[in-house]
Amino acid sequence: MSDVLDELRRDPDLDGPNLHAVDATDRLLLDEAAPELAAAGDGTVVVIGDRYGALTLGAIARYGVSGVRTHQDRLTGELALHANAGRLGMTGGFTSHGLTPELLAGARLVLVQLPRALDALDEVAALVAEHADPDVVVMAGGRVKHMTHAMNDVLGRHFSEVRARLARQKSRVIVASSPLPASQRPARRWPECVEHPDLGITVCAHGGAFAGTGIDIGTRALLAHLDDVPHTTGTALDLGCGTGVLAVVLARSRPGLTVTATDESAAAVASAQATVEANGLTERVRVTRAVGTAGIPDGSVDLVLLNPPFHVEATVHPGVARALFVDAARVLRPDGQLWAVWNSHLRYRPTLEHVVGPTRQVGRGPKFTVTVSTRG
Incomplete structure (x- = not known):
């Protein structure tokens, strides 16, 4: 049997x-x-x-x-x-x-x-x-x-x-x-919310959210270059949004942008929604649970921000980031941009060139590289 x-x-x-x-x-x-x-x-x-x-x-x-x-x-x-x-x-x-x-x-x-x-x-x-x-x-x-x-x-x-x-x-x-x-029993604590005065935002997190109420160093590396992002109007996507930090900071700094934040993690989506609410941005940022860019029309987005994971369970797998690069390329309009941060040793630039389009490095440190790829 x-x-x-x-x-x-x-x-x-x-x-x-x-x-x-x-x-x-x-x-x-x-x-x-x-x-x-x-x-x-x-x-x-x-x-x-x-x-x-x-x-x-x-x-x-x-x-x-x-x-x-x-x-x-x-x-x-x-x-x-x-x-x-x-x-x-x-x-x-x-x-x-x-x-x-x-x-x-x-x-x-x-x-x-x-x-x-x-x-x-x-x-x-x-x-x-x-x-x-x-x-x-x-x-x-x-x-x-x-x-x-x-x-x-x-x-x-x-x-x-x-x-x-x-x-x-x-x-x-x-x-x-x-x-x-x-x-x-301990007092109810989820979601927790913490103010980050250096960024002017409050971050909320449920127990299963990556980095919790903190801000991981990859996200900080991308945030350091956010002022260089040229898009001030149109549509933006925080792909794999985690607790919603990138989406919230972007919406705050670009009042003309309409921002969508997506993640496949239920804990991340609940955390991002709480973060958006805590920062008074429910009219500007929409949070959805989705695998990649599922449900977003082809060629409909001007700007994608991405801090991709590189593990599947306990296994390092390059397919995780590549799948997200492919998703980003699908939804970007011609000349739309993907701003991504990734572990420098993973050397994603050739993949980004192939999948999305011309890619240039805008920042590099001991651990992380920040690139911008333009959809052809």
Whole structure:
């Protein structure tokens, strides 16, 4: 009898030799949670951080679980889950949700692929403790090399019982139960907001947002050249916007521009929206969750700002940035510009020349290079 996990694919996400749709943590979580899954009632199971559907579809196929609620931060993972479910005839067993109280309401079993960021885990744990059933059990799994005792400490802020189970194939599961009374749990903190007087803006962030309420050095490198951007009117796009810093600073400095900010991360989009609101720019900046430039018409944008990631999970993959360069080229008008910042050692300039158009360097430091590419 075939296992549903063997049938899963990553599509539409990038693929490669070290990139898989299912990992040892998925398999361990499903095995460790087998008694709870077998006894689960309709609508009582929640899955958070499922990469491509292994936990959600595995629970449904192996244990007959129904009414699973899922949250995936990356939109590519969410699309992959739905694509895998459609291909395998399993579309009716789950629903996708944001990271909201409704996701956790009444949950009795929560399966979690552990995020790398402790703040992301803290936000999840806080929501579970506040909104799930008092008898909820949280089973959070990860690769041992990425796990720390601090993860237990984070869960211990919200649950009175936290224990780690034995590792298998370099993965381990932490089990948390018995939510602490509200009076003993930390005050609600997400999103957090911090003022940056040097930029004249406030940055807001949810737990899973890259760089949090800070401003990463790549973004600062691009901001240092923002005054050189010639566009004062038209349309601009902050592609892979993160917490929305570039979009907000650009909108502040160019009142004639209409700015769109997009990201595939749900945490980033929620953070960027909060940042836009905190800076009073809701009429000037539109934030959307999308893979790349999906939904934006060809040749409709005058200016794109981009600080691309270069990892897929834990793997450095040049396809991430290239895909975003291709997306930027598609939506730029003739003579439109892509202003990008990237790690200098990655040497993206030939790719930018090929994909977008003539490219010149406007800044270079020990770590980052800033370039402007003009669409031919």
